[in-house]
Amino acid sequence: MDSPHAPAGAKLRKALRQWIPQILLLAAALGLLWWLGHNVLENMRARGIQAGFGFLKEPAGFEIGESLLDYTPSQAIWRAFLVGLLNTIRVALPAIVLATILGTLIGLGRLSQQSGLRAACGVLVESLRNIPLLLQLLLCYFVLTSLLPEASTAWHPLPGVMLSQSGLFLPAWRCEGACHWELPRLEGFGIEGGFALTPEYLAVLITLTLYAAVFIAEIVRGGIQSVSIGKINAARALGMKPTQILRYIVLPLALRAIVPALTNQYLNLTKNSSLAVAVGYPDIVSVANTSLNQSGRAFECIVIVMLIYLCLSLLTALLMNLYNTRVALKGSQ
Amino acid sequence: MISTSLRRLLPLALALGALTSPAAHAGKTIDAIKQRGSVQCGVSSGVAGFSLPDSQGHWSGLDVDVCRAIAAAVLGDANKVAFVPLNSQQRFSALQSGEVDLLARNTSWTLTRDASLGLSFTGVTYYDGQGFLVPKKLKVTSAKQLKNAEICVQSGTTNEKNLADYFRNLNIKVKPVVFEGFEASFKAFFAGRCQAYTTDISGLAGIRNKEAPKPDDYVILPEVISKEPLSPAVRRGDDEWFAIVRWVPFALIEAEEYGITRANVDSLRASSKDPGIQRLLGTGEDSGKLLGLDRDWAYRAIKAGGNYGEIFSRNVGPDSVLKLPRGLNNLWNKGGILYAPPIR
Ligand SMILES: N[C@@H](CCC(=O)N[C@@H](CS)C(=O)NCC(=O)O)C(=O)O
Numbered sequence: 200m201d202s203p204h205a206p207a208g209a210k211l212r213k214a215l216r217q218w219i220p221q222i223l224l225l226a227a228a229l230g231l232l233w234w235l236g237h238n239v240l241e242n243m244r245a246r247g248i249q250a251g252f253g254f255l256k257e258p259a260g261f262e263i264g265e266s267l268l269d270y271t272p273s274q275a276i277w278r279a280f281l282v283g284l285l286n287t288i289r290v291a292l293p294a295i296v297l298a299t300i301l302g303t304l305i306g307l308g309r310l311s312q313q314s315g316l317r318a319a320c321g322v323l324v325e326s327l328r329n330i331p332l333l334l335q336l337l338l339c340y341f342v343l344t345s346l347l348p349e350a351s352t353a354w355h356p357l358p359g360v361m362l363s364q365s366g367l368f369l370p371a372w373r374c375e376g377a378c379h380w381e382l383p384r385l386e387g388f389g390i391e392g393g394f395a396l397t398p399e400y401l402a403v404l405i406t407l408t409l410y411a412a413v414f415i416a417e418i419v420r421g422g423i424q425s426v427s428i429g430k431i432n433a434a435r436a437l438g439m440k441p442t443q444i445l446r447y448i449v450l451p452l453a454l455r456a457i458v459p460a461l462t463n464q465y466l467n468l469t470k471n472s473s474l475a476v477a478v479g480y481p482d483i484v485s486v487a488n489t490s491l492n493q494s495g496r497a498f499e500c501i502v503i504v505m506l507i508y509l510c511l512s513l514l515t516a517l518l519m520n521l522y523n524t525r526v527a528l529k530g531s532q
Numbered sequence: 533m534i535s536t537s538l539r540r541l542l543p544l545a546l547a548l549g550a551l552t553s554p555a556a557h558a559g560k561t562i563d564a565i566k567q568r569g570s571v572q573c574g575v576s577s578g579v580a581g582f583s584l585p586d587s588q589g590h591w592s593g594l595d596v597d598v599c600r601a602i603a604a605a606v607l608g609d610a611n612k613v614a615f616v617p618l619n620s621q622q623r624f625s626a627l628q629s630g631e632v633d634l635l636a637r638n639t640s641w642t643l644t645r646d647a648s649l650g651l652s653f654t655g656v657t658y659y660d661g662q663g664f665l666v667p668k669k670l671k672v673t674s675a676k677q678l679k680n681a682e683i684c685v686q687s688g689t690t691n692e693k694n695l696a697d698y699f700r701n702l703n704i705k706v707k708p709v710v711f712e713g714f715e716a717s718f719k720a721f722f723a724g725r726c727q728a729y730t731t732d733i734s735g736l737a738g739i740r741n742k743e744a745p746k747p748d749d750y751v752i753l754p755e756v757i758s759k760e761p762l763s764p765a766v767r768r769g770d771d772e773w774f775a776i777v778r779w780v781p782f783a784l785i786e787a788e789e790y791g792i793t794r795a796n797v798d799s800l801r802a803s804s805k806d807p808g809i810q811r812l813l814g815t816g817e818d819s820g821k822l823l824g825l826d827r828d829w830a831y832r833a834i835k836a837g838g839n840y841g842e843i844f845s846r847n848v849g850p851d852s853v854l855k856l857p858r859g860l861n862n863l864w865n866k867g868g869i870l871y872a873p874p875i876r
């Protein structure tokens with residue numbers, strides 16, 4: 200049949216066949232979500248539990264120990280959430296950077312020609328990745344707090360730097376009218392001024408970094424080992440220098456194996472930062488827990504935290520995918 | 533018993549439960565308890581004087597004794613209680629989701645909790661207030677000297693908010709260090725991370741005596757910055773169960789007023805001619821029937837652990853390590869504010 204309408208009709212039918220199931224699936228998913236949400240609210244009402252997101256506008260009423268924003272208890276709960284979110288990012292982002300650097304070094308260490316270095320890196324990897332993160336975190340925190348002196352007898356490792364149980368205090372560049380270096384100083388029972396990294400922050404940062412680093416080390420090692428020796432030999436035969444081989448042959452090939460796995464580690468690290476609440480670091484989970492308890496809106500607070508982690512994860516994955524498409528070699532190895 | 537880490541997921545479990553299950557029926561708690569043969573009682577995970585397990589897993593404390601008295605009244609056996617340790621954050625979800633039948637867990641009665649969490653407070657069993665514990669060597673004598681101090685506090689408590697209120701009013705800056713777990717919070721304090729620890733004064737006395745490396749190195753400051761009326765709580769919507777949890781502690785207070793003790797309860801039941809005592813111990817009118825219990829309910833509750841005064845002195849008063857004064861928790865006619873409505 201060569202009527203011009205037949206192919207158009209077939210195309211339409213094909214499109215319908217393709218789309219109708221998808222639309223039905225989407226409708227079913229939305230319907231299910233609606234039904235679940237409706238049930239939640241209905242049941243909570245029946246049990247006398249109040250529901251709704253209006254509480255986010257109420258004053259928070261609680262202090263938060265450390266904050267990147269100006270924050271006082273009279274501000275709204277949503278702002279407290281924001282403070283918590285920034286605190287999560289403030290610890291997760293540096294940990295990702297540090298873990299990547301450290302992990303790469305350890306991974307290279309495991310491939311080193313020196314047996315001592317190789318063994319040391321091996322021991323580090325095996326011991327850290329086989330101990331639950333929460334235990335490492337608590338251990339690190341209590342070691343930190345019991346080793347350090349009290350605020351009143353803080354150590355001064357460098358001029359303008361104070362180290363004590365209240366944390367690591369560094370000079371800060373402050374601009375109120377004129378700009379100047381503000382030095383930390385003892386005032387009342389604590390240390391005032393300067394730029395402070397609390398023991399809670401340090402403990403979370405250190406443990407997250409180390410824990411992710413040993414996994415990254417394995418990924419880096421695996422990635423490099425996946426580059427077949429034949430390719431390297433070929434490059435040598437072409438007269439490439441070792442640095443050139445690394446730059447143009449090994450790295451591009453290895454990164455293709457490394458980057459997707461690295462994304463997983465970054466996602467894990469960010470989610471693992473939720474353990475911070477165990478040592479009193481006011482991350483998003485800690486703030487949500489407090490709000491949850493002060494307002495009684497358990498369901499809502501959990502939903503918010505889940506959405507925030509989802510967004511953080513999607514964002515990380517997106518950035519990593521962009522990076523991946525840029526660095527990874529096309530085609531098969 | 534589910535592990536503590538799993539219980540962190542309780543709010544989620546509650547939410548998932550609410551996703552699917554139909555609304556709870558009223559009046560069913562007592563049936564469930566009888567069928568199960570034990571009362572599920574939510575207590576703290578270990579506050580000396582209120583609820584603390586020993587090395588054999590045997591619980592003791594004021595909150596624990598309240599639960600035992602209720603089990604004795606309802607099931608006829610004070611030992612038919614399953615204690616479920618809950619930290620400050622988990623407690624309300626555990627009650628809402630039905631994991632426990634009641635909370636007897638140093639929990640302050642506040643409007644927000646009473647009106648929005650789907651639970652009801654049954655009546656104060658301990659009048660408390662929030663205070664501060666500090667190391668003696670800091671030579672602090674008043675909370676007003678805590679300028680710039682770091683203060684350890686547990687999250688999910690009224691204490692967190694009171695702390696902010698109090699120092700905001702005084703225009704003094706302090707820094708809270710907020711822990712999810714009780715143990716982590718006081719460990720950090722005793723390690724020197726904070727210059728002060730804040731919670732209910734009874735709780736302070738508990739950690740000072742039970743957890744401090746040297747109790748004498750720490751003092752409780754004189755300021756009492758809040759009202760913390762500690763009360764058991766039950767889920768809303770089950771009036772029969774609510775009434776029982778409300779009236780058993782009243783019976784214990786009433787018993788003290790009448791001078792009925794664990795030691796003399798049997799002889800008084802056999803011989804007392806006082807109509808009030810007869811009513812309470814089930815030899816006069818049957819007060820139990822009205823609560824859906826038998827006539828000996830209060831007798832058994834008193835027999836289980838003694839009257840309120842006995843429970844107090846054994847767990848937190850002169851016969852305990854805490855040695856807390858009776859203060860507000862004395863009977864209304866002895867200078868306190870404990871006042872049980874008449875059992876008649
Ligand atoms: N009464 C206050 C505080 C009660 C409270 O939870 N106190 C802490 C510190 S003493 C506690 O009991 N922790 C024990 C635990 O989490 O298991 C409230 O109801 O919020």
